[in-house]
Amino acid sequence: MPVAKFVGETSNDRGNIIGEIMSETTTWMIETIDLSRIYRNGDEIRALDTVNMHVSPGELVTVMGPSGSGKSTLLNVIGALDLPTSGQVYVNGHEVTKIRNKDAFRSSTIGFIFQLHNLIPTLNARENIEVPMRGHLGARARKKRAEELLELVDLADRMNHLPNQLSGGQRQRVAVARALANNPPLVLADEPTGSLDTKASLELMNLLKDLSQSQGTTFIVVTHDLNVARQTERVLVMEDGKIVRQDIIGSPIEEDLKQWQHSRLGQRILARDEALLSNLELSTHQIEALQKVLAPTNG
Numbered sequence: 196m197p198v199a200k201f202v203g204e205t206s207n208d209r210g211n212i213i214g215e216i217m218s219e220t221t222t223w224m225i226e227t228i229d230l231s232r233i234y235r236n237g238d239e240i241r242a243l244d245t246v247n248m249h250v251s252p253g254e255l256v257t258v259m260g261p262s263g264s265g266k267s268t269l270l271n272v273i274g275a276l277d278l279p280t281s282g283q284v285y286v287n288g289h290e291v292t293k294i295r296n297k298d299a300f301r302s303s304t305i306g307f308i309f310q311l312h313n314l315i316p317t318l319n320a321r322e323n324i325e326v327p328m329r330g331h332l333g334a335r336a337r338k339k340r341a342e343e344l345l346e347l348v349d350l351a352d353r354m355n356h357l358p359n360q361l362s363g364g365q366r367q368r369v370a371v372a373r374a375l376a377n378n379p380p381l382v383l384a385d386e387p388t389g390s391l392d393t394k395a396s397l398e399l400m401n402l403l404k405d406l407s408q409s410q411g412t413t414f415i416v417v418t419h420d421l422n423v424a425r426q427t428e429r430v431l432v433m434e435d436g437k438i439v440r441q442d443i444i445g446s447p448i449e450e451d452l453k454q455w456q457h458s459r460l461g462q463r464i465l466a467r468d469e470a471l472l473s474n475l476e477l478s479t480h481q482i483e484a485l486q487k488v489l490a491p492t493n494g
């Protein structure tokens with residue numbers, strides 16, 4: 196990008212220019228425009244009510260909200276398992292409702308993980324992971340890929356186990372590996388930690404975080420668990436079919452440090468109180484980082 200172009204322009208111009216460049220060049224992994232899904236059997240139910248949202252490639256986003264608020268409906272519509280009543284949904288640049296062969300689109304672009312893992316009980320871990328690869332890869336390539344995926348989710352030593360010979364957390368990790376089988380850019384997970392205890396939930400979320408960073412996979416995770424949501428960068432909160440709020444979450448330490456914002460200590464660090472800062476024995480770089488975290492955010 197020709198940075199020199201900006202020299203001499205006010206910072207506002209510069210912000211506008213960068214904004215324009217971004218909106219021209221950014222390809223969202225998911226974009227919805229006034230997306231609605233209305234059920235009309237009996238009373239009218241607005242399961243999704245003019246939802247507008249954007250998700251960047253490689254983001255890990257959680258969706259929270261009370262039962263019946265439309266979370267599963269949102270995933271189903273994004274995943275082309277259900278059709279919207281009105282509005283548009285774009286996934287990886289394609290308008291989902293206009294895609295003719297939705298099965299082919301789903302199998303190449305989207306992996307699904309559900310609350311109950313849906314593994315086939317008569318197939319072992321490796322064979323379960325191979326299922327979505329049928330029709331895409333030959334037998335030997337399927338086996339190799341399944342083994343790599345089991346390695347990735349740290350289950351190489353459980354490859355020949357049947358689902359009922361695995362713990363709940365392990366079964367969910369097999370489900371993650373299966374969702375990644377065809378290397379989809381997007382994975383939709385509906386309460387994947389719903390049947391897991393706290394420790395296994397956090398392990399699963401750490402795995403998804405690692406995968407989003409190492410593989411660039413985009414994850415949308417529906418959860419009721421605030422501890423699960425806190426592991427992600429952004430939480431979309433739904434109520435009555437609408438996204439009513441979005442919370443940006445930093446790392447837990449960052450969140451804790453933000454609590455200092457309103458304290459005298461926080462205020463003095465922000466005000467660059469020299470006497471205090473020299474007492475803290477921090478490097479200039481550390482002080483700058485601290486001030487950045489403490490600085491009140493707008494919106």
Ligand SMILES: Nc1ncnc2c1ncn2[C@@H]1O[C@H](COP(=O)(O)OP(=O)(O)OP(=O)(O)O)[C@@H](O)[C@H]1O
Binds near residue numbers: 234240261264267269
């Ligand atoms: N097939 C259907 N026919 C009629 N109404 C439906 C249908 N599917 C869902 N709904 C209604 O749409 C609304 C949203 O449902 P949805 O399953 O998306 O909620 P949710 O947020 O996933 O809830 P939960 O946390 O309980 O899973 C609910 O009021 C539900 O009753």
Ligand SMILES: [Mg+2]
Binds near residue numbers: 267385
């Ligand atoms: Mg649901």
